[in-house]
Amino acid sequence: xxxxxxxTRIQKRNRxxxxxxxxxxxxxxxxxxxxxxxxxxAAGLSKPNVLYYFASKExxxxxxxSTLLDTWLDPLRALDPNGEPIAELVAYMRxxxxxxxxxxxxxxxxxxxxxxxxxxxxDEINGPLKALVDEVAGxxxxxISAGRLAPIDPHxxxxxxxxTTQHYADFDVQVxxxxxxxGDSHLDTAEDFLVTLYTRTLTPKxx
Amino acid sequence: xxxxxxxTRIQKRNRxxxxxxxxxxxxxxxxxxxxxxxxxxAAGLSKPNVLYYFASKExxxxxxxSTLLDTWLDPLRALDPNGEPIAELVAYMRxxxxxxxxxxxxxxxxxxxxxxxxxxxxDEINGPLKALVDEVAGxxxxxISAGRLAPIDPHxxxxxxxxTTQHYADFDVQVxxxxxxxGDSHLDTAEDFLVTLYTRTLTPKxx
DNA sequence: GATCGACTTGACCGTTTGGTCAGAAAAGCC
DNA sequence: GGCTTTTCTGACCAAACGGTCAAGTCGATC
Numbered sequence: 001x002x003x004x005x006x007x008t009r010i011q012k013r014n015r016x017x018x019x020x021x022x023x024x025x026x027x028x029x030x031x032x033x034x035x036x037x038x039x040x041x042a043a044g045l046s047k048p049n050v051l052y053y054f055a056s057k058e059x060x061x062x063x064x065x066s067t068l069l070d071t072w073l074d075p076l077r078a079l080d081p082n083g084e085p086i087a088e089l090v091a092y093m094r095x096x097x098x099x100x101x102x103x104x105x106x107x108x109x110x111x112x113x114x115x116x117x118x119x120x121x122x123d124e125i126n127g128p129l130k131a132l133v134d135e136v137a138g139x140x141x142x143x144i145s146a147g148r149l150a151p152i153d154p155h156x157x158x159x160x161x162x163x164t165t166q167h168y169a170d171f172d173v174q175v176x177x178x179x180x181x182x183g184d185s186h187l188d189t190a191e192d193f194l195v196t197l198y199t200r201t202l203t204p205k206x207x
Numbered sequence: 208x209x210x211x212x213x214x215t216r217i218q219k220r221n222r223x224x225x226x227x228x229x230x231x232x233x234x235x236x237x238x239x240x241x242x243x244x245x246x247x248x249a250a251g252l253s254k255p256n257v258l259y260y261f262a263s264k265e266x267x268x269x270x271x272x273s274t275l276l277d278t279w280l281d282p283l284r285a286l287d288p289n290g291e292p293i294a295e296l297v298a299y300m301r302x303x304x305x306x307x308x309x310x311x312x313x314x315x316x317x318x319x320x321x322x323x324x325x326x327x328x329x330d331e332i333n334g335p336l337k338a339l340v341d342e343v344a345g346x347x348x349x350x351i352s353a354g355r356l357a358p359i360d361p362h363x364x365x366x367x368x369x370x371t372t373q374h375y376a377d378f379d380v381q382v383x384x385x386x387x388x389x390g391d392s393h394l395d396t397a398e399d400f401l402v403t404l405y406t407r408t409l410t411p412k413x414x
Numbered sequence: 415g416a417t418c419g420a421c422t423t424g425a426c427c428g429t430t431t432g433g434t435c436a437g438a439a440a441a442g443c444c
Numbered sequence: 445g446g447c448t449t450t451t452c453t454g455a456c457c458a459a460a461c462g463g464t465c466a467a468g469t470c471g472a473t474c
Binding site: 215217242243244254255258263264 | 430431432433434435440441442
């Protein structure tokens, strides 16, 4: 077990290699479906060597999850209360969509965890995540009250943005299967669709 | 191994009991995460007895999946080409939402399978499912061309209906955690939200 | 280039897991 | 009640799994 403070070059490199390999395996097999042998093999290391850098399979998984959860919420934090409401929310949706595009494995890892009851991050959900969402929902409500957005339930608006954007990462096989033989450009089409969806929904009726 | 044709009372009852227990376990643990012992215990039977009724763990799983896939697509098939477009699509969304409400475990079982690459139902997706979706997408396109719906990409509209409705089953823990301490009525609120979302999106601009 | 600590590994261990099997109970039938 | 077929179970097995350990190799520092 290497110390926390002084990280040697080799430690840094191998820990990163292991986390990358573990992300690949965990995201497509789930926690229980993934094996240390798979992870070690994907990392190009022996199993005991993997366990030299991480105390256990569980330790690798939780490290991945906690690192992920942080970056996952960045788009929400980037909402500007002083911006133009519709533009802000569409921009938020775009950021979330961009994360599905760039980090589909992270999205699937998260989806796996939540679908199976989120046993390891329930506290994070009920605590910090809830607080952040409530705050943003409050902001959206003030925009609606000011007549700058069409009236809509803020919490469910956020849920629907999550659902629609993450769908393209989490259900990728299904989307691809149905859209075949289209190329990879389907994600651009999807983004255009979502912009339209939320623009129409959020634009207040002209008086 | 019981024959297919003559099903005794006991066979019928126990096979159903096992499938019900397996649904409970598979939907919350995934295929690899579930164990035969868990399923047997949940069914109140011994493990060898479970294997007397099903050839293998895999056989239980695939039977669940194939039964599920059929009923899962019923709402799509119920679309009426001669109905009023917006009413038809909103009604379709409501049916999908109702399935999330009544069969959340089935939804999670499906989600687990797709997220992990749908290894067992890829053919179903690329074949019958794609065909059905393409057909409905064509219908929606004719409605749009006739000016009865606001222009929108039909395939992605269908995806977004799936994503938003299934989200409340698949990500139930997350939704509940954020909406606490609200009661179970949040699903009614969600449905209202979705009706608004799609009504606004689909209603053509007044000329 | 010797020394010390960091790194790596083959062999191994206990447990869990999916699955088998011979035979014991039940159930159905006359 | 006897006989056959179906249903059920305890004991067992081989493979896979997460994890350990003693011993070996490598890399940095002097």
